Amino acid sequence: MITVKTQNLTRKFASLIAVNNLNLEIEEGEIFGLVGPDGAGKTTTMRLLAGILEPTSGEGWVYGKHISKESEALKDNIAYMSQRFGLYEDLTVMENLNFYADIYNVSLKERTQRIERLMSFSGLSPFTNRLARYLSGGMKQKLGLACALIHTPKVLFLDEPTNGVDPVSRRDFWQILYQLLKEKVTIIFSTSYLDEAERCKRVGLIHKGQLLKCDVPANIKRERNVDTLEAAFISIINESH
Amino acid sequence: MNLNRIRAIIKKEFIQIIRDYRSLALALINPVILLCMFGFALSLDVNNVPLAIWNQDKSQISTDFIMNFENSRYFNVVGYLDSYDKLQNYIDRKKAVMAMIIPKDFSKFIQSNQSAPVQLLVDGSDANTATIAMGYVNAVVAGYNVKLIEDSTSKLGIQNLSPIDLRPRVWFNEDFKSRNYIIPGIIAMIIMMIAAQLSSLTIAREWERGTMEQLISTPIRRGEIILGKFIPYFIIGFFDVLIAISMGQFVFHVPFRGNLVLLLIVSSIFLTGGLAQGIYFSIVAKNQRLATQMAVLTTFLPTFILSGFVFPIYNMPKVIQIITYVVPARYFITILRGIYLKGVGLNILWIQILFLLLFALFMITLAGRKFKKKIT
Numbered sequence: 102m103i104t105v106k107t108q109n110l111t112r113k114f115a116s117l118i119a120v121n122n123l124n125l126e127i128e129e130g131e132i133f134g135l136v137g138p139d140g141a142g143k144t145t146t147m148r149l150l151a152g153i154l155e156p157t158s159g160e161g162w163v164y165g166k167h168i169s170k171e172s173e174a175l176k177d178n179i180a181y182m183s184q185r186f187g188l189y190e191d192l193t194v195m196e197n198l199n200f201y202a203d204i205y206n207v208s209l210k211e212r213t214q215r216i217e218r219l220m221s222f223s224g225l226s227p228f229t230n231r232l233a234r235y236l237s238g239g240m241k242q243k244l245g246l247a248c249a250l251i252h253t254p255k256v257l258f259l260d261e262p263t264n265g266v267d268p269v270s271r272r273d274f275w276q277i278l279y280q281l282l283k284e285k286v287t288i289i290f291s292t293s294y295l296d297e298a299e300r301c302k303r304v305g306l307i308h309k310g311q312l313l314k315c316d317v318p319a320n321i322k323r324e325r326n327v328d329t330l331e332a333a334f335i336s337i338i339n340e341s342h
Numbered sequence: 343m344n345l346n347r348i349r350a351i352i353k354k355e356f357i358q359i360i361r362d363y364r365s366l367a368l369a370l371i372n373p374v375i376l377l378c379m380f381g382f383a384l385s386l387d388v389n390n391v392p393l394a395i396w397n398q399d400k401s402q403i404s405t406d407f408i409m410n411f412e413n414s415r416y417f418n419v420v421g422y423l424d425s426y427d428k429l430q431n432y433i434d435r436k437k438a439v440m441a442m443i444i445p446k447d448f449s450k451f452i453q454s455n456q457s458a459p460v461q462l463l464v465d466g467s468d469a470n471t472a473t474i475a476m477g478y479v480n481a482v483v484a485g486y487n488v489k490l491i492e493d494s495t496s497k498l499g500i501q502n503l504s505p506i507d508l509r510p511r512v513w514f515n516e517d518f519k520s521r522n523y524i525i526p527g528i529i530a531m532i533i534m535m536i537a538a539q540l541s542s543l544t545i546a547r548e549w550e551r552g553t554m555e556q557l558i559s560t561p562i563r564r565g566e567i568i569l570g571k572f573i574p575y576f577i578i579g580f581f582d583v584l585i586a587i588s589m590g591q592f593v594f595h596v597p598f599r600g601n602l603v604l605l606l607i608v609s610s611i612f613l614t615g616g617l618a619q620g621i622y623f624s625i626v627a628k629n630q631r632l633a634t635q636m637a638v639l640t641t642f643l644p645t646f647i648l649s650g651f652v653f654p655i656y657n658m659p660k661v662i663q664i665i666t667y668v669v670p671a672r673y674f675i676t677i678l679r680g681i682y683l684k685g686v687g688l689n690i691l692w693i694q695i696l697f698l699l700l701f702a703l704f705m706i707t708l709a710g711r712k713f714k715k716k717i718t
Contacts, residue, residue, distance in 0.1 A: 148555075148717055151559045152559070153555065153558050153559050153715065153716055153717050154716060154717045155716055172715075172716075173561065173563075173715070176559060176560055176561045177561045179559070180559075181556070181559035182556075183552060183555045183556055183559075185552040185555070186552065187552050187553055187555050187556025187557075188553065188556065189354065189358070189553055190551070191357070191358050191361045191362065192354065192357060192358070196354075196357060199350075200350055200353075200354050201560070203346050203347060203349070203350030203353075204347055204350055204557075204560045204561075204562050205560065205561070206344065206346055206347070245556075248556075
C-alpha cells in the first residue's frame with residue numbers, strides 16, 4: 102500500500118522554487134530517506150507533507166488524506182518532528198510528554214504505559230523532571246521523538262532529527278526507528294548524513310528543489326559503479342549542473 | 343472543541359507564566375504600581391495655591407481683603423513681600439504661583455466709592471493650574487465685592503443687592519476629588535496593560551521559538567489554541583480588576599455607588615476585547631517585540647489618551663473627538679464612572695455595554711480568522 106504520494110508537488114517562495122514538481126511514492130512500513138545538501142528543499146517537502154505548508158501547485162496524499170484539502174484530518178495519522186527543536190524549553194521532560202499526550206487525546210491508561218516504554222527506549226528516565234532547556238542536543242531530539250510517538254502515528258516525518266547529535270544518541274535513535282518499522286509505521290527521514298541514508302530502505306536525492314534520484318541505496322551505487330552513496334550522489338549532482 | 347486540549351494549553355500557559363517570573367510580576371505588581379502612581383501622585387486638584395502678596399496699602403481694609411485669601415483652603419499665602427524683584431524671585435523659583443499687588447491707595451479708592459485696582463501676576467507655565475487658580479481668585483474677589491457693596495448700601499437702607507442667589511450643589515463627586523474619577527479609570531488601563539504586554543506575546547512567542555511549528559502539526563483545532571491561550575490571561579486580568587476594585591475601596595476610599603456584579607461583567611467584556619486584540623496582533627506580527635509595540639500603540643495609548651481617562655474629550659479638536667468614538671476604552675470609562683460615582687445601571691449604560699460587546703466579538707472573530715495552522 103502506498104502511504105505517501107505526491108503529483109507534481111510544487112512550492113515557491115517569491116522567486117525561489119523550493120520544491121519543483123515532486124513525484125514521490127512511499128510504501129507503508131518503509132523507511133524513506135530524503136537526502137540532499139542544505140537548501141535543497143528537504144524541509145519544505147517535509148512541511149508540505151505534514152500539512153503545515155500550503156503547496157503552490159500539485160497534489161499530495163498522506164495515508165489517504167489530501168495534504169491541502171484535508172490537512173487537518175491528515176494530522177490525526179501523522180507525527181512530525183521539526184528540524185528546529187519544537188518542544189517547550191521551559192517545561193520539563195514529563196510536562197512536554199503529558200502536554201502532547203493531552204493534545205492527541207491519549208487516555209491515561211495508555212499514556213502511562215507508553216511513556217514508560219518511551220522513557221526506557223530513549224534513556225530519558227533519569228531526566229523526567231529536568232527542564233527541556235537543560236537537556237543535551239541528543240536528549241532533546243530523543244524527547245522530540247518521544248513526544249511524536251506519544252500517540253500511534255501511521256506516518257512519521259523526521260526533519261534532520263540527528264543533526265548535531267552524538268554517535269551514541271544517534272544509535273539509540275535508530276534503534277527506536279527500527280522498532281517502529283516492525284509496527285508498520287512509515288518513516289520519512291531527512292538527513293544530510295549519507296551514512297544514515299544507507300540505512301534507509303529507499304532514498305530520494307533532492308537538489309535545488311528537484312528529485313534527482315529515488316531508489317534503493319544498492320541500486321544507486323551499482324548504477325554509478327561506486328562503493329558509497331556519497332560518491333554516487335556527488336556524481337549525480339555534478340552531472341545535473 | 344475538545345476540552346482536554348483546551349485544558350492542556352491552559353495548563354501549559356500557566357506553567358510558562360509562573361516559570362517566567364518577570365511576566366508574572368508584570369501581571370501582578372504592575373497594577374498595584376499603576377494604582378499607587380495614579381492614586382497618590384496624580385492629582386488634578388488645585389489646593390493650597392502658593393500666593394505671594396505685596397501690600398503697599400497696609401490699611402484695615404486691605405488687611406481685611408487679604409484675610410479672605412488667608413482663610414481659604416485654596417490659597418496658601420507664602421510671603422508678604424515689599425518689591426517687584428522679590429515677587430519675581432518667588433515666581434521664578436516656583437515658591438509662588440501667583441503674586442498679588444495691592445496699591446497704596448487701595449483703601450482710599452474704596453472709601454471714595456471708586457474701583458480699586460489690584461494687580462495679579464500669574465505663572466502661566468502650568469496653564470491648567472493657572473486657570474483654576476485664577477477662577478478661585480475671581481470667586482474670592484467677587485464675594486468680597488458683594489460684601490463691600492452690601493456694607494455701604496445697608497447704610498442707605500437697601501437690603502437685597504444680589505437678586506440671584508446661586509446655590510450650587512455638586513453631584514457624584516461632591517469634593518471635586520480628581521482621585522475619585524481617576525481610580526475607576528485605572529481599571530481600563532490595567533486591563534489594556536495585560537492585553538498589550540502579555541496576551542500580545544503568546545502566539546508570537548511560539549512562532550519565534552519554533553514551538554508553533556510542532557503544535558500546528560497536531561490535530562488540535564485553531565479555536566482550541568486561541569481559547570486555551572485566552573483563558574489564562576483572562577484569569578490574570580480578572581484578578582487584576584479585583585485588585586484595582588479592592589484598592590479603590592480600601593486604600594483610596596473611592597465612593598462605589600453602583601452594582602458590583604455589573605461592574606465585573608462589563609470589565610470581563612472589555613477584558614475579552616482587549617485580550618482578543620492583543621492575540622490578534624500576536625498572530626499578525628509573529629514576532630514578540632513587534633506584537634507588543636503594535637498592541638501598546640493600539641490598546642494602551644488610546645486608552646490612556648483618547649478615552650477621557652485623564653484628558654477630557656470635549657477639549658480635544660473635533661477630528662480627534664471623532665476618533666475617540668472607535669476607542670472602546672471611551673465607552674468603558676463612561677461605564678466605570680457611571681457605576682462608581684453615579685450608581686447608574688444597565689438602563690442607562692446599555693448602549694456603551696453593547697458597543698463593548700460588539701467590539702469584543704469583532705476582535706475575537708478577527709483573531710480567529712487570522713490564525714492559520716500553516717507556515718507562511
